[in-house]
Amino acid sequence: MRILLLGSGGREHAFAWKIAQSSMLDELFIAPGNAGTRNHGKNLSFSPSDFNAVRKNVIELNIDMVVVGPEEPLVLGIYDYFLRDPELCKIPVIGPSKLGAQLEGSKDFAKQFMHRHNIPTAKYATFTQDSLEDGLKFLANMKGPYVLKADGLAAGKGVLIIQDLEEAQAELTSMLSHAKFGEASQKVIIEQFLTGIELSVFVITDGDSFKLLPEAKDYKRIGEGDTGLNTGGMGAISPVPFADAAFMDKVHNRIIVPTVKGLKQEVIPYKGFIFFGLINVKGDPYVIEYNCRMGDPETEVVIPRLKSDILDLFEGVATNTLSERDIEFYDKSAATVMMVSGGYPENYEKGKPIYGLNAVIESMVFHAGTASDGPSVLTAGGRVLSVTSYGRNLDAALEKTYDSISKISFEGAYFRKDLGFDVL
Ligand code: AMP
Ligand code: GLY
Secondary structure, eight states: OEEEEEEOSHHHHHHHHHHTTOTTOSEEEEEEOOTTGGGTSEEOOSOTTOHHHHHHHHHHTTOSEEEEOSHHHHHTTHHHHHHHOTTTTTSOEESOOTTTTHHHHOHHHHHHHHHHTTOOBOOEEEEEGGGHHHHHHHHHTSOSSEEEEESSOOTTOOEEEESOHHHHHHHHHHHHHSOTTGGGGSEEEEEOOOOSEEEEEEEEEOSSOEEEOOOBEEOOEEETTTEEEEOSOSEEEESOTTOOHHHHHHIIIIIIHHHHHHHHHTTOOOOEEEEEEEEEETTEEEEEEEESSOOTTTHHHHGGGBOSOHHHHHHHHHTTOGGGSOOOBOSSEEEEEEEEOTTTTSSOOOOOBOBOGGGOOSSEEEESSEEEETTEEEEOSSEEEEEEEEESSHHHHHHHHHHHHTTOBOTTOBOOSOTTTTTO
16 A cells, blocks of 8 residues: 555654554655654655645555544545545545544534533533623633633643633633634633543544554643643553553443444544543543544554554555454553653754664654754754653553663753653
8 A cells, every 4th residue: 555644743653653564555655754754654745734735646646545643634624625536535534524523623513512422521611702791600600720622723722721710701701802712712612620630542433333542641741740831742651550441441331432423323424533532530531622633642652552554454444344353452561751842832942953863772762843954863843752662561661761761862852750650
């Protein structure tokens, strides 16, 4: 198969690494990719959301299948774009339809979907500029902390958790009346605050059946002990110790099955990954959010734990035969720690040379934000490298990762040293 993989982060490097191991692969292209993905295929320099460029390259390069990493092209409707085009309509896209991607692209859509299918989630109400006054009253009548969510995509920044009522009211006003998150906050969801520990659960589905992937837990805050600003993710572990069989049974029965069935019942085409952002409230799982793609950095631990050929699974998705495919996992644990640029998630510099990559033998180094300059590798983003290791348990995997990180350096490099602190 000739595969085009869209995206440029650690998630896509992990996908590229895995796809490159497939016996079904003829050639892999990554757009735009990074300095790591070029080791597994050919990088192409166009944006995944530039559908004209995608189209041109798919036709010229005789691509057999397109695998979509990030949410943006999915929410923009790349799946439907392919179906509508006579030259592209036979080429499968791994990812949901535009409507299916609304599970991530609109929090209001996701909430209504969960409501229709009785899927456990925080209680909520939705407000627009016209109902701002009602929203302010709604806040005044509830107890904090106040959870405010911009309805649309806001680059991971659209969720505010606020202790103080007046501050929450000011933020609601700023979101609805002053477009704090642009179009994304034309609608705002106000949600009940849930207390518990979070985890990420993933399935791949062909729209009929699904396969469960290993669960993971990511560490979102910049500071140790989960303090400071939110980031795209500072590391992840898999498996998650508290996700035992009893808990995962509840996730399966109350959340995954009703979601997949609900999509089918509502005739929402969905052939790709579903990411369930869950919270464990006293032993019961609730959905915090859906994403229409794999997680990052979760992919950097989930995909290494997948033993099966990933293209066999993708082919099962494309041909509606996923239920006939075997899926196997490695029993070992995996941990990844993100090395980030100094200053991230606020201002940071790019273009710093990265040293020591070749000295790492015992870990996989997935590039998140890197660029190549001839043979050298430079930092090109906030999150730079995701260093993943296997271990017989999480402690062993983390130890190996921290040992590998000690061999890598770039100016201003920062990483969290406490991964797993809350579950180990
Ligand atoms: P999201 O962008 O939806 O993943 O939300 C970002 C983060 O906000 C989540 O990972 C949670 O830590 C937190 N969060 C979102 N919704 C709630 C909620 N209802 N109760 C408590 N925390 C929440
Ligand atoms: N790690 C969370 C996400 O990918 O959204």
